[in-house]
Amino acid sequence: MAHAIEFQNVTKTFQGSLRNAVDHINFTAEEGEFITILGSSGCGKTTLLKMINRLYEPDTGKIILFGEDISSMNPVKLRRRIGYVIQQIGLFPHMTVGSNIAMVPNLLKWEKEKTDARVDQLLTMAGLAPEEYRNRYPAQLSGGQQQRVGLARALAADPKIMLLDEPFGAIDSITRARLQEELLTLHRGMKKTFLFVTHDIEEAFKLGTRVMIMNEGHILQFDTPEQIILHPADGFVSSLVESAREKERFWEKFK
Amino acid sequence: MIDYMAKHYDDLIRAALEHLQIVLITLLLSLALAAFFTILCVYSKTASRMIPGLLSMIYSIPSLAMFALLIPLTGLGRTTAILVLVIYNQYLLLQNFLAGLNGIDKSISEAAMGMGVTPMQALVKIKLPLSRKAFIAGIRIAMVATVSIATIAASINAGGLGTILFDGLRTMNPAKIIWGSLLSALLALLIDGLLRFAEKRLDHSSTSCSLP
Secondary structure, three states: OOOOEEEEEEEEOOOOOOOOOEEEEEEEEOOOOEEEEEOOOOOOHHHHHHHHOOOOOOOEEEEEEOOEEHHHOOHHHHHHOEEEEEOOOOOOOOOOHHHHHOHHHHHOOOOHHHHHHHHHHHHHHOOOOHHHHOOOOHHHOOHHHHHHHHHHHHHOOOOOEEEEEOOOOOOOHHHHHHHHHHHHHHHHOOOOEEEEEEOOHHHHHHHOOEEEEEEOOEEEEEEOHHHHHHOOOOHHHHHHHHHHHHHHHHHHOOO | OHHHHHHHHHHHHHHHHHHHHHHHHHHHHHHHHHHHHHHHHHHOHHHHHHHHHHHHHHHOOOHHHHHHHHHHHHOOOHHHHHHHHHHHHHHHHHHHHHHHHHOOOHHHHHHHHHOOOOHHHHHHHHHHHHOHHHHHHHHHHHHHHHHHHHHHHHHHOOOOHHHHHHHHHHHOOHHHHHHHHHHHHHHHHHHHHHHHHHHHHHHHHHHOOOOO
């Protein structure tokens, strides 16, 4: 069985930049995995993600999804098969919540009944009662609700791969914790591959079945949370784990 | 002055209607051409760099000079006038259209592109509806400019309110000068007011659906 995602020696340099944003990256991800990509800003994690739906093109190397080289696929068709969620959410403000979610099904020319049923199903799944939220506009929702709609919109056409670029980055910590739990539940219920970019170490270790730690365009370690904590690959990773422990100790003091 | 209106109200009405006709024909042609340029600029980076600059250069040519330049090609009359007005409008329309399109939140465009919306679909389904206010504003500015420049077009026999104004200047008839200017000013104000009203209406109807 082919890997869900496979990177073969992928490099990407941006014009005017001295070093590679993503530097000779190799990795594979299997169907159903929840992979979190952890790194500070500028480490190449968003670049890596955006090459999967061809918002960026790699300079060298190959990206293969389910055995198919994406460079030979039509980028528009490819994107319709991949869910994409971004931190700024990017809901279309002039469309209702329902029309936002129905965007990709409409592009794929689904039957109206099928689309409507799917919208209601997704709203329910996102914890938003369809009758109440279907006809609202994005501005009438809270930040957390907007991102629930963002997630529902990305899931609309039942993509096998979901790319999430710091989706909870701008959401208050209480709502974020709840959304994280819900995302985990959601992921467990479906056989989809999630790639989730974050700079929050707790988020990365809480959500990921495997965590990819990146720095300066390289993958430092790509393993299960337990393995990374028990056997950090290098000084950078151990200092990262240590910084999380530090924070933990800070809270322990007040128990 | 009132006497002049009482005697020549039919001339005034005819001139005003002629003027309005020039403005409306110009508007239709301008919109078609501006739509073409806008799409060109959306698709091509080179075009979006070149075209606005070129149009602003043309816009800086005085209208009388432009009429004079075109007379050998298209002759005296309304065709030349409308041609010049359409060319001038391109700068005003494109400037506002592009400002409206570029003013859309980057995250909205990114989300759309990431979902597999094609550039044309993004333009029609997302960008145009979101920038309709800037579009109406552009049309308003272009129409008011058209009303005023169309007055000068009377100097090349294009008809309209300018005819009365220029007649007045030639024959030193203050009533004609005043009525010619007054009516063209009124026409400009009327169009401006109507389109401002439309802009406001759009503003109200979109407050419920635009992000705070």
